[in-house]
Amino acid sequence: MTTYEHGQTAVDGFTARMAPMARARAVRALATLMRHNGIVRSRREIVEVMVGDGATVVPHPKDGRRLMRPCGAYIEERRLTKTAMDYAEHLLARRAKDA
Secondary structure (H helix, E strand, C coil), rough: CCEECCCCECCCCCCCCHHHHHHHHHHHHEEEEEEEEEEEEEEHHHHHHHHCCEEEEEECCCCEEEEEECCCCCCEEHHHHHHHHHHHHHHHHHHHHHH
């Protein structure tokens, strides 16, 4: 992560092109702690672990988007937040670009 002059961080380039206020909101949203599978982690860590395990973002008619692992386990956008789903899509796009 890159640290900016005001102590904010860029999350793997995800916030690089955001305005300062939007960057702060995104960093704060991704740093928020939540419990997933009995472990308390930041939303950022949850997304990074799931994407690292092969999860993809899939559309769902009722839940909007889901971050779904190959085994079928998923987490809904309403629980993870739009920002975290956008971050997951960013990580997936970077992975595809690097491959």
